[in-house]
Amino acid sequence: MVVSESWTMVRHFEGVPKPEDFKLIEKELPPLKYGEILLESEFWSVDPYMRPYSKRSLKEGDVIMGSQVARVVESKNVDFATGDYYVAQAGWTTYFISDGKDLRALPSEWPESLPRSLALGAVGMPGVTAYIGLQQICNPKAGEVLLVNSAAGAVGTIVGQIAKLKGCKVVGSAGSDEKVTYLKEIGFDEAFNYKTVNSLEEALKRASPEGYDCYFENVGGKFADVALQQMNSFGRIAVCGAISMYNDSVPQMGPYIHPYILFKQLRMEGFLIFHWEDKPLYKEAQKQLLEWILENKVKYHEHITHGFKNMPKGFIGMLNGENIGKAIIKA
């Protein structure tokens, strides 16, 4: 008999999630039926999307959504062997039963040199988000200038490095001097701490007096007001996140962006990776990212919180920007 632990959302978050909004529950799992698999989570992902989606798709008391790398500990399904690892979408939970349909194999021939947690980060959802979002919306060309904010995050770090591989000048905004140092280490041409610059406008101008052709948006709100002013004509904006707005109870207001969109003929497009999960491009992206990582062309960093019991803390920390690179919870 297996007892599974899960983190539930006690009440809908108001503003920044607080520890008391989460509750750990236990549940006995039934014996496996024919065709079923029992898995144990090894790594969990905490991601910004969980904040807005908690409101959109969770009821109070629900187990919080999310993905994990999990190991098959028992199998009554011939297609799944004990000891094998999969990426699952089982939420914040330690053990779970699956019929196998929602399990995604790790990219084949996973190299021993790399932690499997990368399947939740640089080679997983955030890395693929960076890869496909950049390609499909920004479509950056050599010599163009790309701006990415939340640049030291799981998506931003990969966006910047891919854009560098494509021959762009890359500018990143992040929330600490340590993050800025990291961004320069991994090849960003310019990076600044948006919390300490006197003026975001000046910081953006100094970083790229020639303006911006591509803008990979993870932040939204007032950052966007300033950035849009410095876009070049025919600029492309991939709206991949809006972390500055996720904790709002009342929508933030700003000047309408129509004049920028119109007179600069900008293209702004929202991007959700979920749309791409079943498409061939998703696997292509994973393959390419894995290759780049093994060639050391793309570097990764993980911010690991140890212990399932600390998962809410890791989530809140990620929303507060404590992580460099991918925020991961390790069992």
Next chain:
Amino acid sequence: MVVSESWTMVRHFEGVPKPEDFKLIEKELPPLKYGEILLESEFWSVDPYMRPYSKRSLKEGDVIMGSQVARVVESKNVDFATGDYYVAQAGWTTYFISDGKDLRALPSEWPESLPRSLALGAVGMPGVTAYIGLQQICNPKAGEVLLVNSAAGAVGTIVGQIAKLKGCKVVGSAGSDEKVTYLKEIGFDEAFNYKTVNSLEEALKRASPEGYDCYFENVGGKFADVALQQMNSFGRIAVCGAISMYNDSVPQMGPYIHPYILFKQLRMEGFLIFHWEDKPLYKEAQKQLLEWILENKVKYHEHITHGFKNMPKGFIGMLNGENIGKAIIKA
């Protein structure tokens, strides 16, 4: 000796342009040099873009920009024959001298049954804006729902009719009951007077409970706030104008649109026809529009102000929404 009259902008507009912001000047034109052509304007176009562009590209005292249909009255250029008509970009002026490079011939074989003023409207810049903007950005498919605001204007009337030809359900918003009646006459499925509905949100929901796939934006501001909420996933928004914002001295504020763009994976793109003027698609669009008009598949309406002396009045009236279809000044 020819005396040309021109309307100049005395001072930059504050809010809605006023009659005293305009001044009529006279100028003697010099004799033609070899290679030059003298033209007399027959019809002038007044368009919303003139309001924002007056600020962007005119100095106080300048002749106001704009296009006209003009007739060659004297030619020292073998390529241009007296009596022929051209579309020119000579501004608000009666007579002007050209070297021919900025003249655009009317679509060949202009039918006698159609007024030449259509070369400034349904077969000119606004019609082509509708055609290319719709095709390139909204790309509407049969069965989809399209929303256009300022729907009874020079661009909106054509947008709606093209979308109908493509098999869409078409919803239009306009500013008078007379306009609403006109929109229904030319085939709009639904139309409403945004000035008299109790709630724009309800009006949009009633017109299309199934939401909107395409949104041809001519208005901006608060209208957009409400419309964006009712877009379907993967909706396309062609930002072609923002007439509700052109007279602002202080930028209007509204809630940031990132959540809609992101979670609905919307694409929003600015469209300026100037970018397309030298491209083959421009002439293709004119040819197709002319054909549809002759086949009575696309209907047109002109709001004609008589007399060059009334041009400021015609312009102000157009900004105030007095026109159905294209606002034209006739000599």
